[in-house]
Ligand code: ADP
């Protein structure tokens with residue numbers, strides 16, 4: 001008998017039938033003799049709908065109220081899921097983040113879990129119940145307020161519960177069969193992976209592969225939790241995410257664990273580009289600009305500085321950041337226009353970022369040449385380039401992103417023989 005933590009995402013519990021389907025899977029696990037703790041997301045696109053609603057009421061809603069509002073989404077699904085399990089003759093109890101002891105810091109909208117005190121979860125398990133915990137939410141003991149963990153944060157709830165309860169595995173169920181070599185909605189020939197290294201998964205998640213939430217992967221790697229990504233809609237072996245020192249499950253024993261040169265391709269349409277034009281090419285200007293941007297709360301990703309024009313002694317600096325941070329950054333820069341002495345600002349929110357990730361890049365050459373060759377053959381223009389030890393990213397025009405992902409996926413020999421299946425969800 002094992003203790004299994006399962007997480008079901010919004011697309012798995014989008015309607016009553018979905019909730020009943022998930023209840024059946026949970027009960028099957030229980031029938032197999034295991035203790036089950038479930039983290040559940042809000043139904044379908046509920047979180048987006050609540051955000052849209054708030055935006056109609058207030059342009060910048062108070063963070064405290066927004067968190068209370070958003071946390072309601074997961075309360076609905078957890079209670080309905082417990083009811084569905086009851087109807088099948090099994091005992092289940094649902095708990096909010098506070099009730100399950102999900103202690104976080106006080107950052108509304110992106111709180112971090114600092115402790116889990118699952119007293120009531122243990123009690124319920126001891127009494128033979130299946131436990132359902134609302135994903136994505138916690139509370140801060142200092143402010144006594146409800147917090148949320150950031151979009152996609154139910155994955156983190158599941159991993160943190162798995163760690164706190166010393167679970168045998170943390171299964172994350174969604175509308176795809178596991179982690180693929182690319183988003184199957186973008187690259188139909190993407191292949192499901194049986195196993196992926198935590199480091200590569202982190203890079204893919206950080207660069208747009210939302211199948212697993214970056215903080216959940218980070219938490220799992222740090223605390224030795226094995227993540228098993230699976231489909232709610234089909235039985236299948238899924239994908240294991242293994243960090244250093246984690247023991248592969250028996251079904252993977254003997255499987256080749258070599259480091260692929262390229263594990264996968266990630267795509268991200270969530271970024272914007274700001275270009276600061278005509279910056280005086282003297283020491284200290286980049287520092288001034290990025291101090292202003294940092295103070296606006298924006299999270300800068302890539303940066304490129306042009307060679308300055310000899311005639312003017314001025315240069316252009318471009319950087320990318322999440323679309324949602326762009327307005328604040330532009331406003332902040334505009335306010336300091338005269339002090340910094342640049343000429344103008346250009347904002348482009350029609351960009352796409354393509355990233356190629358693989359641990360084998362450390363020891364293989366020619367990986368970037370393949371990428372540039374594939375894009376050039378397809379006639380796709382590159383606007384920016386950045387690299388890390390195990391990743392190469394390029395910024396392109398947003399309309400080129402999907403096509404670029406497909407040609408690059410082929411160029412690295414990642415294409416599978418059959419078309420990947422997406423079982424549900426709206427991709428929102
Ligand atoms: P959930 O609602 O269950 O949390 P998400 O929508 O957050 O599910 O994540 C699943 C989606 O992630 C898939 O439908 C797929 O479009 C997308 N995705 C992006 N990159 C990948 C990838 N490399 N492998 C699998 N799915 C991916």
Ligand code: ASP
Pocket residue numbers: 009010041042047048073135136150151152153154155
């Ligand atoms: N419901 C939240 C969201 O849509 C959390 C999650 O689904 O993981 O972001």
Ligand code: MG
Pocket residue numbers: 009152155210211212213
């Ligand atoms: Mg998700």
